[in-house]
Structures are given as structure tokens and as C-alpha cells.
Amino acid sequence: MKYYRLWVIAFLLKFIGSAWDASYHFKYLFEEYSIPHIVNTMGFALGGILLYKEWRHSTYLDGFSRNLITIGYGLFLIGIPLDFSYHIAYGIDLTTWSPTHFIYYIATDIMIFGVWRGYYLFTWYTVPTWKSLHTWFAMFLLECLLFPNMQQENGAISYDQYIHGRSIASKEILQLISDPASQIFGGIPEYVYPIYSVLMVGLLTVVTVRICRDFTIPFMGAVLYISLRFIGKAIFAAVNYPTSYVPMTIILIPLAFLLLKRTNWLAGLIGSLAYFLSLYAIHKFGILITPPLVLWELVPAALIGILVPVFNTIIKHQLLLKKSKQPA
Amino acid sequence: MIPLYLFHVTAVEHSESMLWTFLTCNVFVVSTGIVFIYKLFTQKKVRIAGIVFGVALAINYILIAIFGDPFDLLG
Numbered sequence: 001m002k003y004y005r006l007w008v009i010a011f012l013l014k015f016i017g018s019a020w021d022a023s024y025h026f027k028y029l030f031e032e033y034s035i036p037h038i039v040n041t042m043g044f045a046l047g048g049i050l051l052y053k054e055w056r057h058s059t060y061l062d063g064f065s066r067n068l069i070t071i072g073y074g075l076f077l078i079g080i081p082l083d084f085s086y087h088i089a090y091g092i093d094l095t096t097w098s099p100t101h102f103i104y105y106i107a108t109d110i111m112i113f114g115v116w117r118g119y120y121l122f123t124w125y126t127v128p129t130w131k132s133l134h135t136w137f138a139m140f141l142l143e144c145l146l147f148p149n150m151q152q153e154n155g156a157i158s159y160d161q162y163i164h165g166r167s168i169a170s171k172e173i174l175q176l177i178s179d180p181a182s183q184i185f186g187g188i189p190e191y192v193y194p195i196y197s198v199l200m201v202g203l204l205t206v207v208t209v210r211i212c213r214d215f216t217i218p219f220m221g222a223v224l225y226i227s228l229r230f231i232g233k234a235i236f237a238a239v240n241y242p243t244s245y246v247p248m249t250i251i252l253i254p255l256a257f258l259l260l261k262r263t264n265w266l267a268g269l270i271g272s273l274a275y276f277l278s279l280y281a282i283h284k285f286g287i288l289i290t291p292p293l294v295l296w297e298l299v300p301a302a303l304i305g306i307l308v309p310v311f312n313t314i315i316k317h318q319l320l321l322k323k324s325k326q327p328a
Numbered sequence: 329m330i331p332l333y334l335f336h337v338t339a340v341e342h343s344e345s346m347l348w349t350f351l352t353c354n355v356f357v358v359s360t361g362i363v364f365i366y367k368l369f370t371q372k373k374v375r376i377a378g379i380v381f382g383v384a385l386a387i388n389y390i391l392i393a394i395f396g397d398p399f400d401l402l403g
Contacts, residue, residue: 037402067368074368074381078361081388084400085350088342 003060004122004133006050007115011140013043014108019232022096022150026158026242029092029172047111048073061118068114072107079103094176095186096151105147112141120211128212130220138208138221139228145200146225146247151186152193152291153244159184160289168242190292191300194279198272198301201253202308205271206263210312215261219254226251245290249278253305264313265306272305273298346395353388360384 017040024036051069054061061069083100086093093101116137120128128134161167162180177183205218229246236243256271257263276298283290364381367374392400 034399034402037399041402063371067371071365071368074361074365077385078357080401081350081354081357081385081392084392084396085347085354088347088350091342 001133003050004115004119007047007119008133008136008140010043010047010050011112011115011136013046014040015043015140015143015228016232017041017043018147019150019229022147022154023236023242023244025094025173026154027168027173028170029176044076060122061115062121065114065118065121068117069111070114072109072111072114075107075110076104079107094173094183095188096148097186097188102148105144108144109141112137112144116141128214128217130214130216134208134212134214134217135220135224138204138217139224142201142204142218142221142225143228145204146197146250149193149197149247149291150244151188152190153247154242155184155186156245156289156291158242168240185291190294191297193291194276194293194297194301195304197247197250198253198275198304199308201250201275202268202272202305205254205257206268206309206312209257209263215254215258219251219258222251222254245288247279249275249282252278263309265310268305268307268309269302272302275305276301350388350391350395353384353391357381357384357388 017036017038020039021036047069051066051073053059054066055070058066079100082103086098086100095101116134119133119137123132126132158167158169159180162169162177162184167174201222204221208218208221209215226246226248229244233243233246235241252274253271256274257267260267260270279290280293280295280298282288283293360377360381361384364374364377367377389401
């Protein structure tokens, strides 16, 4: 079990490094020694050592999980030179939503999924519960899936500071800003934020419930994620770094599935409505600074909330049909 | 500024020859990477594909360290 705990440390280092990096670039453009990147790389290297051990002597991972993690590492390593070329062509990108950055996210998702799969098979004799490492891996996957939203969540507070003349960004960042309402939010339309959140949280919840047959794991994973984000926010605030809105209302999506004990369209609808309306209320009544939001976005968010569990049911049905066609 | 949402970046001057050198290397890295990933996914023997991919990566990374900065290799 120590092997998988070391993976948790590796992903935690990546989590810390990436959150630090996202916050860093709302204050500074370039960094001399890229300390957030070094922390991130330490997590990457620790994982690399753990993976290398498995290639030498297969002990804790099955062959396919090991290969999945290797695919994640390979893809991440491909992303680095592509990102470099992208920067030569277009300059440094002030957004988490750039195409080459998505290679990193997808690669890390595959790594986490591979380790989680390995852990699931390694502990096949136990029933998955939230008190196990499943919650940690669900949290890491959630963090990685939602990472692009850091642009909107950091951007919301940075934009508010900017328009009120209280920006803490460095001069070189402020000199680059010509269209703050677009640039600070990474240049993507505002409706992407709630829709993307519902899609990713819904997807993770439904898939986790389907594989682990436990409704508490995605819920506790989201609780852990939100708690760590609050800890991070407190640290960043203490050292005068840009802070972010913590997306605490995402918890309502896995909570709806947990309370209904079903992965059906109704749970998806209730979860997405509760998520959006609570976020909208926070935004509208000025309780906290949130990414910009308009009420009509409720419709696509709710639709995505319904479609995720519906597609899950259809896929399950098709798999069952295929299985029944096999000769006895 | 490039007027596309996903390409929201800070415009800078760049050398076309350096860009094309790196893009050529990128094509090599991506092609060998696809073969390596495919073999991993289908659980075939990956030794040769892995070595070729590693060589492609090494060339590209050395060029980044020379023309860019070793810290660019941290992603």
C-alpha cells in the first residue's frame, strides 16, 4: 500500500505546483527559476521513479495500468516541445485554455486514471469505500479535469481588483493588458465555465459510481478537493499572491447522486440546477467574487447535467447487448 | 492579437527558421509518440518504439535547452 501512498504524494506535488503556477501567472509573467514548475516536476519525477520500478519488476500494477500511466507520461513529454513551439510562434499564453496546455491536462488525467485503475485491481478483495485511497484518486482526477477553470476562478478576483484599481499584478503583466475583460479570463466565453464544470463533475461522479459502486467516493473526493483549495487560498492570501474563487458549489452535483442513490437523469438535473443556481445566487447577491455568470446559462448546464447520466445508461445498455451476443 | 478564443496569447516577434526547425522536430516526436502510445495501448512489445521515441524527444529537448532555456523543459 506504501507504493500507492507514494503516488498520492507524487500527484499532491503536481497539484501544489500547478495551483501555484496558475496563481503565479496572475502576478508575474516570467519566473527566473520556475519554482512552481520545479515542485510540479518533483511530483512528475517521483511518479516516474515509481513507474520505472514497475517496468523493472511488476509488483503493484497490472500490465495495462502500467501501460496507461506510461502513455500519460509519454503524452506529457510530447506536450513540452509542442508547448515550446507554440510559445515561439505566438508568445507566452496567458491562459490555461491553450491547446498545448490541454495536452498536459489530458496526459495527467491518463496518469491518474492508470494509477487509480491499478489500485482498484490491486485491492480487488475489498469493497471500495471513501475511507480508502479511492477518494484521493477521485480528488486528483477532479482537480485535473477542473484545472482549466482556474483561469476563470483566479481571473474573477484579479479582474475585480483590476477594475477597482487594486491590482497586485506586476508591471510587465499590466503592460500586456489591452482587453482586461477578455484577457484576464483567458479569452474564452463566460458560458464555458458553468457548462464545463457540470460536464466534468457529472462525468467523474457517474463513472466513479459505475466502477466503484459507491456514491460517497465522488462526494468525499469533491469535499477533499474543496478543502485543499481553501487551504491553498489561505496560503496564497497570507503571502499576497493572487487568490481564486473556490468552486464549493460543485459539491451539490455528487451530493444529488448520493442522496438519490441513482445515476439517472433526475439526479443529474437536480445536481446541475442546484450547482448553477447556488453559484448564480453567490454571484448575483455579491456574497463572493465569482466568475461572470448569466441566468440563461442554466439551460445548457442543466441539459449537460441530464445528458451525462443518460449517456452512461445508454453505454451500459450497449455493453450488455454486446455481452449477450457472445456464445455461451 | 490572434482573434481566436483558444489562441489567446501575447503576440511576439519570432524567427521563422527557428520555428520551422522546431516544428520539424515536433512532427518527428509526435509520429514516434503515436507509434509508442499505440503499442503500449495494444500491449505489444515497445522496446524499439520506446527507444526511437526517446531519441526524438532527446533531440528536441537538447534543441530547447540550446535555443531556449533548460527551465523550459519543465513544462
